[in-house]
Amino acid sequence: xxxxLGVLFFNELLKLRRSLATLMLLLAxxxxxxxxVLLHLSNPGGPTEDRWxxxxxxxxxxxxxxxxxxxxxxxxxVINGLEHRVDGWKRMFALPIHPGRFFLAKLMALMVxxxxxxxxxxxxxxxxxxxxxxGLASWPAIPDxxxxxxxxxxxxxxxxxxxxxxxxxxxxxxLPSFVFPLGIGIVAVMAVFMVGSSKYxxxxxxxxxxxATAGSDPAIGDAAMMLGATLALIAAPMAARGARxxxxxxx
Amino acid sequence: MTAVxxxxxxxxxHGREVLRGFDLNITVGTVFALLxxxxxxxxxxxxxxxxxxxxxGGEIRLSGQQMPRDxxxxxxxxxxMIESPSLYENLTARENLAIxxxxxxxxxxxxxxxxxxxxxxxxxxxxxxxxxxxxxRLSLALAVVGRPSILILDEPTNGLDPMGIADMRRLLRDxxxxxxxxxxxxxxxxxxxxxxxxxxxxLEAGELCYSGSLxxxxxxxxxxxxxxxxxxxxxxxxxxxxxxxxxxxxxPVDDETSAAHLIRxxxxxxxxxxxxxxxxxxxxxxxxxxxxxxx
Numbered sequence: 001x002x003x004x005l006g007v008l009f010f011n012e013l014l015k016l017r018r019s020l021a022t023l024m025l026l027l028a029x030x031x032x033x034x035x036x037v038l039l040h041l042s043n044p045g046g047p048t049e050d051r052w053x054x055x056x057x058x059x060x061x062x063x064x065x066x067x068x069x070x071x072x073x074x075x076x077x078v079i080n081g082l083e084h085r086v087d088g089w090k091r092m093f094a095l096p097i098h099p100g101r102f103f104l105a106k107l108m109a110l111m112v113x114x115x116x117x118x119x120x121x122x123x124x125x126x127x128x129x130x131x132x133x134x135g136l137a138s139w140p141a142i143p144d145x146x147x148x149x150x151x152x153x154x155x156x157x158x159x160x161x162x163x164x165x166x167x168x169x170x171x172x173x174x175l176p177s178f179v180f181p182l183g184i185g186i187v188a189v190m191a192v193f194m195v196g197s198s199k200y201x202x203x204x205x206x207x208x209x210x211x212a213t214a215g216s217d218p219a220i221g222d223a224a225m226m227l228g229a230t231l232a233l234i235a236a237p238m239a240a241r242g243a244r245x246x247x248x249x250x251x
Numbered sequence: 252m253t254a255v256x257x258x259x260x261x262x263x264x265h266g267r268e269v270l271r272g273f274d275l276n277i278t279v280g281t282v283f284a285l286l287x288x289x290x291x292x293x294x295x296x297x298x299x300x301x302x303x304x305x306x307x308g309g310e311i312r313l314s315g316q317q318m319p320r321d322x323x324x325x326x327x328x329x330x331x332m333i334e335s336p337s338l339y340e341n342l343t344a345r346e347n348l349a350i351x352x353x354x355x356x357x358x359x360x361x362x363x364x365x366x367x368x369x370x371x372x373x374x375x376x377x378x379x380x381x382x383x384x385x386x387x388r389l390s391l392a393l394a395v396v397g398r399p400s401i402l403i404l405d406e407p408t409n410g411l412d413p414m415g416i417a418d419m420r421r422l423l424r425d426x427x428x429x430x431x432x433x434x435x436x437x438x439x440x441x442x443x444x445x446x447x448x449x450x451x452x453x454l455e456a457g458e459l460c461y462s463g464s465l466x467x468x469x470x471x472x473x474x475x476x477x478x479x480x481x482x483x484x485x486x487x488x489x490x491x492x493x494x495x496x497x498x499x500x501x502x503p504v505d506d507e508t509s510a511a512h513l514i515r516x517x518x519x520x521x522x523x524x525x526x527x528x529x530x531x532x533x534x535x536x537x538x539x540x541x542x543x544x545x546x
Contacts, residue, residue, distance in 0.1 A: 087337050
C-alpha cells in the first residue's frame with residue numbers, strides 16, 4: 001500500500017488550511033501590487049503605455065528580488081514547522097510511506113504555492129491597473145502583451161527560484177527552528193544586492209529568480225532559469241533519499 | 252499465533268546501552284503492557300518496533316514480517332500513538348484523520364468509524380480548542396483508523412485527569428474484541444497494567460525482568476504468613492533460628508498446609524501467637540521485588 005505523491009501533496013495542502021501560510025500567500029503579492037500603486041500615485045509620470053511597463057517591471061523586480069525569496073523562506077519554514085511544532089514526524093514516519101515521499105510532497109506544495117502567489121501577483125497587478133485605467137484618466141493604459149509579460153516574468157521567476165526552494169525546504173525540514181532558515185533567507189537577499197549585478201551571480205542561487213526575470217540580457221535570464229530548474233531537478237531527489245537522515249541530523 | 256516477536260533487541264545512544272538484548276513474545280488478541288520506570292527503555296522499544304529507530308542488534312518481527320526489511324507492509328497493518336499527541340491543531344478531528352486515512356488508502360467511512368470507536372464528536376471545532384482528553388482520544392482514533400491488526404500505544408493515559416484515564420482504560424480494554432487487534436501499550440503505572448492488560452512484561456534498565464500473563468506473575472510470587480505475637484523478640488529469634496526469610500514478621504509460604512505446619516511448630520516451641528493470616532502479595536510488591544532482583 002503506497003499512497004501516490006498526489007495524495008501526499010493534497011494532504012500537505014490540507015495541513016495548511018487555516019494557517020499562516022495561506023494568509024501570507026495572499027498578502028505577499030497583494031502588498032507588492034499596493035506598493036507599486038502607491039509608488040505611481042506619489043509620482044504619476046503620465047498615462048503612457050511605457051509608464052505601465054515600467055510599473056510592471058518595478059512590481060516584478062520587487063517581487064523577484066525581495067518578496068519571492070523571503071516568502072520561499074517563510075513558507076518552507078511554515079510547511080515544515082507544522083511537523084516540528086507537534087513532532088508530527090513520528091506520526092508521518094510511522095505510516096507505510098518512505099520519508100522521502102513526504103519530503104517531495106512538501107516540496108511540491110511549496111513549489112505550487114509559490115507559483116500560485118506569483119501568478120496571483122500577475123493577475124492582481126493586471127486587474128488593478130486595468131480597473132484604475134478605466135476609472136482614472138491619469139492611469140496608464142495596458143499595452144498589448146502586458147499580461148503575457150507579467151505571466152512570462154512570473155514563470156521565469158519561479159523557474160529561477162526552484163533551487164532556492166529546494167535549499168530552504170531542506171533547511172526547514174532538517175532544523176526545528178524558524179530562525180536559522182529565515183536568517184539565511186534575509187542574509188541571502190542582502191547578498192543579492194551586492195552580487196546580483198556582478199559576474200559572480202551564478203554562484204548565488206538567490207540571484208537566479210531575479211536575473212531570470214531581467215529582460216536586459218535574455219542570455220543571462222535563460223541561464224538563470226536553466227540553473228534554477230536543473231539544479232532543483234538534481235538536488236530534490238538526492239535530498240529526498242536522505243530525508244530520514246536529515247531529520248535525525250536536526251534532532 | 253504471535254503478533255510481536257523480538258529476539259536479542261539491543262540499542263545504545265551515545266555509547267549508553269538502553270536496551271541490553273531482550274526477547275519478547277506477544278500473542279495475537281492480547282492487551283500486552285510493557286511496564287517499567289521512566290528511562291527503562293519502553294519508548295525506545297516501541298520506536299524500534301515502528302521502525303522509527305534502528306536497532307543495534309537483534310531481530311524484530313511483527314505478524315511474521317521482519318522490521319525494518321518489510322517496514323512498509325508491517326506499518327500498513329500497525330496503528331500507533333507515540334507519547335504526546337501529534338495533531339495538526341488548525342484542523343478538525345475529521346481532517347486530521349483524513350490525512351492518515353488517505354495515506355493508508357482508506358475511504359471516508361473509516362474516518363467516521365474511528366471517531367465512533369473513540370466516542371469523539373464529528374464537528375467543525377479545530378483541534379486547538381480540544382481538551383487534552385479529547386486530543387488523546389483523537390490520537391487513539393488515528394491509531395485505530397483502518398482497523399490495524401496491531402496497535403502500539405506509548406503511555407496512552409499520560410497527562411489525563413482521573414476521568415480521562417478511566418475512559419481511556421475502558422476504551423483500551425474493549426479494543427481487542429471490537430477491532431480484532433493486538434494491543435501493545437507501555438506504561439509506568441502498575442495499576443494501569445493490572446486493569447487493562449492480560450499479559451505484561453517488566454522492563455528495567457534495558458532488561459526484561461518478566462514476561463507472561465498477569466495471573467502467572469501473581470502465582471509466581473509466594474504467599475506470606477503474617478504473624479503477631481505478644482513476644483515479638485521470641486518470635487523473631489525462633490524464625491531466624493530456623494533460617495526462615497523474615498520481613499516485618501511475614502514469612503513466605505507455599506500454601507495453607509505449610510502455613511499451618513509453621514504455626515503448629517511455633518506453638519510447640521512456646522511462641523505466644525495472637526494472630527496469623529495468609530496474605531497475597533500485591534502486584535506492586537511483586538513489581539518492586541522484580542525490579543529489586545534485576546537491579
